[in-house]
Amino acid sequence: xxxxQIIFGLTALLIIFSALRVVTTRNMVHAALWLIxxxxxxxxxxxxxxxxxxxxxxxxVYVGAIAILFIFAIMLTRRExxxxxxQLNKGWPLAALISLAVFGGLLALLYNAPVSERLAxxxxxxxxxGALGQALVSPDAYVLPFEVxxxxxxxxxxxxxxxxxxxxxESDK
Amino acid sequence: xxxxxxxxxxLLFLATAVAAIAIFLGELFGPKRKxxxxxxxxxxxxxxxxxxxxxxxxxFYLIAVLFILFDIEIVFFLPWAVVFRQLGLFGLIEMIIFxxxxxxxxxxxxxxxxxxxx
Numbered sequence: 001x002x003x004x005q006i007i008f009g010l011t012a013l014l015i016i017f018s019a020l021r022v023v024t025t026r027n028m029v030h031a032a033l034w035l036i037x038x039x040x041x042x043x044x045x046x047x048x049x050x051x052x053x054x055x056x057x058x059x060x061v062y063v064g065a066i067a068i069l070f071i072f073a074i075m076l077t078r079r080e081x082x083x084x085x086x087q088l089n090k091g092w093p094l095a096a097l098i099s100l101a102v103f104g105g106l107l108a109l110l111y112n113a114p115v116s117e118r119l120a121x122x123x124x125x126x127x128x129x130g131a132l133g134q135a136l137v138s139p140d141a142y143v144l145p146f147e148v149x150x151x152x153x154x155x156x157x158x159x160x161x162x163x164x165x166x167x168x169x170e171s172d173k
Numbered sequence: 174x175x176x177x178x179x180x181x182x183x184l185l186f187l188a189t190a191v192a193a194i195a196i197f198l199g200e201l202f203g204p205k206r207k208x209x210x211x212x213x214x215x216x217x218x219x220x221x222x223x224x225x226x227x228x229x230x231x232x233f234y235l236i237a238v239l240f241i242l243f244d245i246e247i248v249f250f251l252p253w254a255v256v257f258r259q260l261g262l263f264g265l266i267e268m269i270i271f272x273x274x275x276x277x278x279x280x281x282x283x284x285x286x287x288x289x290x291x
Contacts, residue, residue, distance in 0.1 A: 047178055057248050065241040072237045075229040130259075133252035137264045147267070149249065150274040153242050157278035160238040161287045164231045 004048055011048070015041035024087065028077075032070045039063050053129050235287055246275060 018037035025031050039062045046055035135141040214221050253260070253268055282288060 053252065061241070061244055061248060065237070065244045069234070069237040069241060072229070072233045076231060076234055077228070129252050130256045133254070133256035134259070136249070136252055137260055137267045143267060146249065147270060147274070150271045153245060154274055154278040157239065157242050157275070158281055160235060160242075161278075161282045161285050164235040164238075165285050165287055 007044065008048055011041050011044045015045075026087075028074045029071065032067060032074060035070065036063055036067045039067065051128070053132060232290065239282065239287065242278075 015038055018034045018041065021034040022031050022038060025034060039058065043055050043058040043063070046052075046058055136146050137143055249271065250268075253264065257264065
């Protein structure tokens with residue numbers, strides 16, 4: 001086992017633990033903070049996979065922006081910050097069974113897959129960011145998704161402004 | 174390449190260690206006589222009324238959403254900017270289209286007063 005495998009193991013444990021805490025903790029703000037730990041763990045995984053740009057984006061967008069959005073959303077809710085209700089509903093044994101079946105299926109699939117032959121070439125020393133920039137605007141690659149993304153962002157922007165600043169809704173309250 | 178991340182790892186470790194040591198020392202040396210009165214939130218000497226949390230204005234949420242959107246915009250800029258010179262005029266025009274579409278939303282948010290804090 002080399003260093004990167006040890007780091008991967010520790011990170012995976014941290015991610016699983018914090019993800020479990022997100023759903024089991026009763027304090028919503030604590031859940032949001034555990035979610036930040038989970039997202040930071042995923043950042044480490046990206047770095048281990050030598051996806052540098054993705055790691056930075058993960059920190060900037062997910063940890064930096066989406067976690068803040070979650071915390072603001074919690075602050076907006078009228079409900080109590082603490083939840084005293086039951087954390088399991090009636091269907092949990094069935095859900096656990098299905099989850100275990102899916103997990104077993106994935107595990108079997110991974111064991112039988114010819115992983116060693118299909119491993120991607122190492123990205124060591126390659127200009128991945130430059131290649132991404134080329135692909136983003138090249139007509140053969142992602143130029144259409146790139147321009148469509150701007151329309152998506154525009155829709156989200158106008159939608160957010162419309163929903164938040166609708167004067168009629170405010171006077172109804 | 175992983176070696177380049179060691180600096181970040183050391184920083185993470187030191188930050189965690191300093192925080193943990195500070196909490197641990199406080200726990201170790203501080204007197205611990207807890208009472209209900211001490212656990213109350215401090216409210217300028219008054220008796221606290223109601224829950225400590227209250228609903229925030231929706232503008233906080235709006236600012237967060239706008240922040241995410243422009244954040245993602247910057248994420249698109251970065252790989253483009255790195256190879257800007259190789260891409261030439263074609264890449265520039267595509268980015269102008271991209272920004273132009275988003276500019277509509279920006280002007281809309283501006284005109285609606287979403288960028289102002291009353």
